[in-house]
Amino acid sequence: MNKRWAIRQKADHDEVKRLSEALNINPVLSHLLISRGINDYEEARYFFRPDIRHLHDPFLMAGMEQAVERIEQAIARNEKVLIYGDYDVDGTTAVSLVYGFFKERYDNLEYYIPDRYTEGYGISTQGIDYAAANGFSLIIALDCGIKSIDKVDYANTLNIDFIICDHHTCGDTIPAAVAVLDPKRPDCQYPYKELSGCGVGFKLVQAYAEKNGIPFEDLFRFVDLVAISIACDIVQITGENRVLAYFGLQKLNNEPCTGIKILMEVAGRTANYSIADIVFLLGPRINAAGRIDDAKHAVRLLISCDEVDAREKGALINVKNTERKGHDLQITDEALSMIGASEVMVNRKSTVVFNENWHKGVIGIVASRLTEKYYRPTVVLTRSNGHVAGSARSVLGYDLYEALCGCSDLLLQFGGHKYAAGLTMKPENVDAFVEKFEEVVSASITAEQLIQQIEIDAELDLKDIDGKFFRVLNQFAPFGPGNMSPVFLSKNVYVNGTPGLVGSNHIKMSISQPGSAWFDCIAFNHGECLHQIRPGVPFDVCYSIEENVWRDKRSMQLNIKGIRCY
CATH class of the missing domain: 3.10.310.30 (Diaminopimelate Epimerase; Chain A, domain 1)
Known part of the structure; x- marks a missing residue:
């Protein structure tokens, strides 16, 4: 497929020079910062050094006071509370976080995940009927509910209260719940609008902890769940999400909760996870539980504190993921045949x-x-x-x-x-x-x-890629929507020897420019370009710079996104 190469507009030369001098970094890196709205030393320090203090006051979110008061009331009265969440990664991580936090402090609660096939997305009549039949008087809905006007009205007729924690776009009417937490509410002045569903659940628990004198560490140990939700729900990794993702990745890579630790084991990788690794390795396995069977399997794994129990649940989820892959490939082939015919x-x-x-x-x-x-x-x-x-x-x-x-x-x-x-x-x-x-x-x-577009952040000479450049670039992470891994353009590069084909359609090669070192490259799904790349003949490449880890050996690698031969 042909792709358009689109180079972002260059930042003002004087602004780039001023920031480069202030930070003592390459002008290309300053250009990247300015394109992200970072224009001075203090803003750069805030960006490069995420801090827990950068998290916003949860009580700035509309409805938060009412939500916390209703939970306190339920606990004081020993009411039955149902933690309700969607069946995808964001929903199951949100349920695991909120249920896990409150279960340590209050016994009279359960969780509920609707069945994808019999109930569908969001709050269901069946779920409300379950709550009524089993004596629940409060439902905390996570990652869903902002458009469930009729369902909340129905629950009200049964004397069941709702607290809705959602992050989806609102309709014209807000449900008649006790509290509706959604930073996208038109009347909500919360400073950051792009939280995941699990992120909104985190803010609810943060508010409860602050009001009840619970140490922040008791909440923050669930932050690896928030990072997984941010990665898999493809929300912006900017502002507060970037802080949560940064610390969530640290916890996931160093001290994950038991369920996530086992999930990483069955995924075949136990450390050095990036946002992209979560998306491709952990997310599909969590999702597979609800896609193939019952999403409650995912919650049971994520809240498990016993390694033997978690390992049994992790193995089950891995089997479901293998089954999911079979359906996926079969249906994709059938759909492609249908279109092609x-x-x-x-x-x-x-x-x-x-x-x-x-x-x-x-x-x-x-x-x-x-x-x-x-x-x-x-x-x-x-x-x-x-x-x-x-x-x-x-x-x-x-x-x-x-x-x-x-x-x-x-x-x-x-x-x-x-x-x-x-x-x-x-x-x-x-x-x-x-x-x-x-x-x-x-x-x-x-x-x-x-026409698919490759967004190029800046043109770069290969000779400028040194250890310092790479170290500063790594501090831009975690990468994701709103803060994607920068893509660079280098023109008139030369290949070292003959490039090779690896896998079914990937090119492995080394390239350089006059005066630069040789850089190892991998070009996924570019096998059709192999015959055009010849020693002594210049060509252009666009790429991201990444760390390649192979058998505990780390090296710098260019991940080629596009190749243009003359």
Whole structure:
């Protein structure tokens, strides 16, 4: 697939020079800081040295006073409390954190995860009925609930109170709960809006701890769960999230809670995790529990304090992940065949595929894979509980949620973010939705948005990459949305000898520029460029700089994102 190379606008030369002198760093690094809104020494110190004191006062969040008071009241009255959360990574980590914290201080509580297939996303009538039948009078909902107007109203008729902790976009009406914690509420003045669902749960527990004189360390030992949620829910790694991710990674890599320690073991790696490693190694295993079986398996693992017990639960989750991979590959192949067999589908600006026999638990993963292949807004649909359920993914710059709003007359329910969403509809609306979604996307997407883009932060001479440059660059981590690993452009580089093909389609080589050292490189999925790269013939590369760890040996490596031969 052809990709556009887009170089970010250069920062002001005088500003770059001033910051470089103040920090004694390479001007390219100063440019990276300025592009992140960091313009002076103090701001750089704040960025490079995350501190617990950078966390905001939790009581700045609208509804926090009421939430804490209601929890205190429930504990004082010995009410039964139900910790309720979504079945994905963000939801299960949130439940594990809030349940784990309060369980050490209060016995009369349980947790509840809705079944993906019989209850669907968010707060369910079945879940409320369970609470009513078992004497629960307070439900703390995590990573869901901001649009559950009717469900909260129903709970109120049963004298069940709700505290909602969500981070999704609000509708026009806020649920009639005792407290609704969501930094995206229009009336919420909380300084940081991009918390994960688990992050909002963390702020609730932080507020409770502050008001009740509980040491911060008792809460902070759950921060590895918050880091996992931040990574896997693809939220911005800026501001408060960056602080939580930074310390969460430290804990995960040095002293993870028992369940996470075992999860890392079954994933085949026990240290040196980055945000990306969490996404690719831990996230799929946690998700697999709810995709294939029951998400409560994930919570049981994450809250486990006994290694023998945790190892048994970790092995079960790993089996579920293997099963998930099989469904994933099979459905992806079927979907690609379906698209490839239809000239109409190939030439559309959107992709919508439907098979009533596909496994609902993996259609989100399949949607992501189809988006990678055809690079356009994509919806994968299957039958579920008499309806058609779908998972949608988007491309850079295109608001998928708004596109679904344009199709809302055909949908029973939908929700999500700019780049990922879920939806349900009546089976008889599928054909109409296929056409309407294509119509909406075609009218609103630009030609540029349909071509995958490599965003290049700066041009860099290879001779400038030395030990100091690499050490400072590493302090930009943790990397993720809003603070992606910088991508550099180096022109007129030369290959050392003959590049080799590793795996099915990856190039391994060493490159240099006149006057620079040789740098080892890996170019994933660039095998088609192999025949164009020849000794003595210059070419351009864009890449990120990373540390490669192989058999306990660490070395610097360029991860090639794009190759252009003359």
